[in-house]
Amino acid sequence: MTEVQESKIAVVTGATGGMGVEIVANLVADHHVYALGRDKAKLEELVAAHGEAVTAVEVDLVNELESMESVLPALERVDVLVNAAAIANAFSVETARVEDWRSHMDLNVHVPAELTRVLLPGLRAAEGTAIFINSGAGRGGFGDNVVYAATKHALYALADGLRKSEHDIRVSTIAPGPTDTAMFQGLNGNYDKSHVIAPVEVAKAIRAVIDAGPTTQLTEVQVRPRIELADRN
Numbered sequence: 001m002t003e004v005q006e007s008k009i010a011v012v013t014g015a016t017g018g019m020g021v022e023i024v025a026n027l028v029a030d031h032h033v034y035a036l037g038r039d040k041a042k043l044e045e046l047v048a049a050h051g052e053a054v055t056a057v058e059v060d061l062v063n064e065l066e067s068m069e070s071v072l073p074a075l076e077r078v079d080v081l082v083n084a085a086a087i088a089n090a091f092s093v094e095t096a097r098v099e100d101w102r103s104h105m106d107l108n109v110h111v112p113a114e115l116t117r118v119l120l121p122g123l124r125a126a127e128g129t130a131i132f133i134n135s136g137a138g139r140g141g142f143g144d145n146v147v148y149a150a151t152k153h154a155l156y157a158l159a160d161g162l163r164k165s166e167h168d169i170r171v172s173t174i175a176p177g178p179t180d181t182a183m184f185q186g187l188n189g190n191y192d193k194s195h196v197i198a199p200v201e202v203a204k205a206i207r208a209v210i211d212a213g214p215t216t217q218l219t220e221v222q223v224r225p226r227i228e229l230a231d232r233n
Contacts, residue, residue: 008032009078009126011119013061013111014085016042018181018199019133023082026203028053031080034072036061061085061111062103068118078122080210083112084133088148088183096147108151113158124168129210129217132159133202134175136224163219170217172209176202177224195232197225 008031014020015035021042027033028050035046036057043056057071064071087107091100116123116130123130137145138152156173163171179197202223209218 008080009075009122010034010080010082011072011075011078011115012036012082012084013115014083014133015046017084017183019176019179019202020084021046022199022203023084023206024050024054026200026207027080027082034075036071036085061115062106065106065110065114068114071115072119075119075122077126077128078119079126079128080131081116081119081123081128082131082133082206083115085111086133086135086151086183088145090145091147092144093146100147101150104147104151105154108148109154109158112155116162120166120169124166127168127170129170129172130159130162131172131174131206131209134159134173136175136177136222138173138175163217170209170212172218172221174202174205174209174221174223176205177222178229179223191229195225195227195229197223 010027010031011034012020012023013036015024016037016039020037024033024035024046032053034055034057035043036059037043038058038060040058043058046054047056059071085107087104112132132155134155135152137149138156142149159171159173176197179199179202180193181199205221205223209221212218
């Protein structure tokens with residue numbers, strides 16, 4: 001694949017998901033976006049919507065985990081990396097099996113770790129920003145959703161370690177609460193859209209992180225609904 005020469009480059013995983021589509025739409029205003037996802041039809045919709053501002057990369061990141069260098073062209077600079085791809089299936093310690101732990105850890109932790117490692121030279125060259133999409137589950141334990149929560153705890157450790165060791169880039173964790181996405185619907189199908197976060201608001205939070213002044217970095221942004229779902233009961 002030939003690299004698209006643009007003044008700013010963004011790479012977004014999970015680009016065809018509910019949050020990912022909005023993240024891409026926000027970033028194309030001033031970036032060329034490499035949109036990574038498995039859904040070919042939705043990737044084509046992104047290209048149709050944004051034209052030459054988007055390069056679609058159809059890829060199963062877990063399958064490419066050990067050959068991540070082949071996923072993208074050699075990018076001389078990466079101004080923004082958004083690790084948004086994730087899986088969330090409800091398991092307790094009792095119901096989860098080894099394959100459940102592995103599938104969640106692979107996509108939610110191992111993929112962002114490896115892709116970030118591969119793109120570090122470009123991030124350093126651009127003094128770019130690496131963003132990890134976490135979750136409210138990353139700061140609490142959930143007995144009936146322990147596998148997903150554990151991966152998000154691990155993702156915090158990954159982001160914190162990267163930030164403390166890589167002083168040439170900025171690192172941020174953005175942790176949305178319940179958001180109107182297919183993933184959340186799979187966990188809790190009985191919700192009112194007006195009670196949860198609109199995906200576009202997560203994209204706006206990412207924009208705030210990217211546009212922060214050069215002498216600072218927003219290391220953690222919690223994005224919560226106006227009224228917590230538990231407080232509505």
